[in-house]
Amino acid sequence: MDQVIDFFIRLLGTESWPPRWHCGAWTDFHGWLYIISDLGIWGAYFIIPLLIFNFLSKKEGLPLLRVFWLFIAFILFCGLTHFIDAIIFWWPAYRLSALIRFVTAMISWATVFMLIKILPEALKLKTSAEFEAELLRREKIEKEFLEAQALIVNNSKQLELKNKELEQFAFIASHDLQEPVRTVTSLMKILQEETKETLTDEASQYVDLALQTTERMKNLINGLLDYGRIGKDRALSNVDCDELIKSVFEDLQVKIKETNARIEAEKLPEILAYPTELRLLFQNLIVNAIKFMNPGVQPKISIKAVNRIDEWEFKISDNGIGIEDRFKDKIFIIFQRLHSKKAFEGTGIGLAHCKKIIELHGGRIWVESIPNEGSTFFFSIPKLIANGNSNQLHPAH
Numbered sequence: 001m002d003q004v005i006d007f008f009i010r011l012l013g014t015e016s017w018p019p020r021w022h023c024g025a026w027t028d029f030h031g032w033l034y035i036i037s038d039l040g041i042w043g044a045y046f047i048i049p050l051l052i053f054n055f056l057s058k059k060e061g062l063p064l065l066r067v068f069w070l071f072i073a074f075i076l077f078c079g080l081t082h083f084i085d086a087i088i089f090w091w092p093a094y095r096l097s098a099l100i101r102f103v104t105a106m107i108s109w110a111t112v113f114m115l116i117k118i119l120p121e122a123l124k125l126k127t128s129a130e131f132e133a134e135l136l137r138r139e140k141i142e143k144e145f146l147e148a149q150a151l152i153v154n155n156s157k158q159l160e161l162k163n164k165e166l167e168q169f170a171f172i173a174s175h176d177l178q179e180p181v182r183t184v185t186s187l188m189k190i191l192q193e194e195t196k197e198t199l200t201d202e203a204s205q206y207v208d209l210a211l212q213t214t215e216r217m218k219n220l221i222n223g224l225l226d227y228g229r230i231g232k233d234r235a236l237s238n239v240d241c242d243e244l245i246k247s248v249f250e251d252l253q254v255k256i257k258e259t260n261a262r263i264e265a266e267k268l269p270e271i272l273a274y275p276t277e278l279r280l281l282f283q284n285l286i287v288n289a290i291k292f293m294n295p296g297v298q299p300k301i302s303i304k305a306v307n308r309i310d311e312w313e314f315k316i317s318d319n320g321i322g323i324e325d326r327f328k329d330k331i332f333i334i335f336q337r338l339h340s341k342k343a344f345e346g347t348g349i350g351l352a353h354c355k356k357i358i359e360l361h362g363g364r365i366w367v368e369s370i371p372n373e374g375s376t377f378f379f380s381i382p383k384l385i386a387n388g389n390s391n392q393l394h395p396a397h
C-alpha cells in the first residue's frame with residue numbers, strides 16, 4: 001500500500017531513472033528512429049479520434065454510438081503511450097508512463113468486451129447494398145399499393161355512379177307510376193259507385209280487391225319515392241333526441257293506446273344529425289317494435305343510448321316475435337318481408353330506409369334477437385359526421 005501511495009505522490013518524479021538516451025547504448029540513428037516513429041504514431045492516433053469526433057457530430061442517428069466513443073478513448077490512450085515513450089528519452093517519468101499504460105490496458109479490454117457484446121447487434125446492421133435492395137422492395141410495394149388504391153377509388157366511384165343512376169331510375173319510375181295508379185284507383189272508385197246496385201256480390205268483391213291492390217301499389221310507390229328522397233337537401237343540425245322521441249310518441253299515440261304498449265326511454269343525448277331522417281329512423285324502429293308484438297302480450301319497448309368513444313350507440317328493444325338468425329341481414333333489404341301482409345301489414349321498406357339513413361350518417365345498424373322473446377335493434381351515429389355537401393367533418397356532442 002505504501003508503494004501505491006508513494007507511486008502517486010511521486011507520479012511526475014524523474015529522480016529514480018536516467019533519461020532514456022543515457023540508458024543503454026543508443027546510436028543517434030536508432031534513438032531518433034524510435035522517437036520519430038513514436039511521435040508519428042501519436043500524431044496519427046491524435047488525429048484519428050478528431051476525425052471520428054467530427055464525423056459523429058455531423059452524422060445524426062448513427063447506431064452503436066457508445067462503441068464510437070470507446071474507440072475514440074482507446075485510440076487516444078494508445079497514442080498517449082507512444083507520446084510518453086518518445087519524451088522519456090529526455091524526461092524519464094516512468095511512473096506516469098506506467099499509469100497511462102494501465103489506463104490504456106483498461107480501455108482496450110473495455111473495447112474488447114464491448115465489441116463482443118455488440119457483435120450480434122452489429123451483424124444485423126445492413127450494408128448499403130442491402131439498404132438499397134430494401135428500398136427498392138419497399139418502393140415496389142408502395143407502387144403496388146398505390147395502384148391498388150387507385151383501382152379501389154376508381155371502382156368505388158363507378159359503383160357510386162351506378163348507385164346514383166339506379167336511385168334516379170327508381171325515383172323516376174316510381175314518380176311516373178304514381179299517375180296510372182291514381183287513374184286506376186279513381187276509375188275503380190267510379191265503377192264501384194256507378195255499379196253499386198247492379199254488380200253481383202262476387203263482382204263487387206273483385207272491385208274491392210282491386211282497390212285494395214291499387215292502394216297497396218300506391219303505398220309501395222310512395223315508399224320507393226321516400227327511399228329515393230332520403231338525404232336529398234339534407235342539412236346537419238343539433239338534434240335533441242329526447243325532444244325528437246317525444247314528438248314521435250305524440251304521432252304514435254293512437255297505436256300506443258290501441259296496443260297498450262309500454263315504452264321506456266332513458267335520457268337521450270343531443271347529437272349532430274340530419275333531423276328529418278333521424279326522426280324517420282326512430283319512428284320506423286318504434287313502429288316495428290309495436291307492430292311485431294307477440295299476440296296477447298303487452299308490448300314492452302325500451303330505448304337507450306350508450307356514449308362510446310367516437311360514436312353514440314342507440315338500442316331499441318322489444319319483447320315481440322323476434323327474428324331468426326338467418327334473416328338478420330335480409331330484413332334490411334328493400335321489399336324483403338318475413339311475413340304475409342295478412343299477418344302483419346307493411347311494405348318491407350321501413351328497415352331499408354333505416355339502413356340508408358344510418359349510412360348517410362356514417363354509422364351502422366344491426367339486430368340481435370331471440371325468436372318469440374324479442375329483438376334489439378342497434379344503430380350507431382359517429383360523433384364526427386362527414387357532411388356530403390361540404391365534405392367537412394362536424395363534431396357531434
Ligand code: ADP
Nearest residue numbers: 288289292322331337338346347348349350351
Ligand atoms: P315492414 O315493417 O313494412 O314489413 P320493414 O323493412 O320495417 O318492413 O321490416 C322488414 C321485416 O323485418 C319485417 O317484415 C319483419 O319481418 C322484420 N322486423 C322488423 N322489425 C321487427 C321487430 N321489431 N321484430 C320482429 N321482426 C321485425
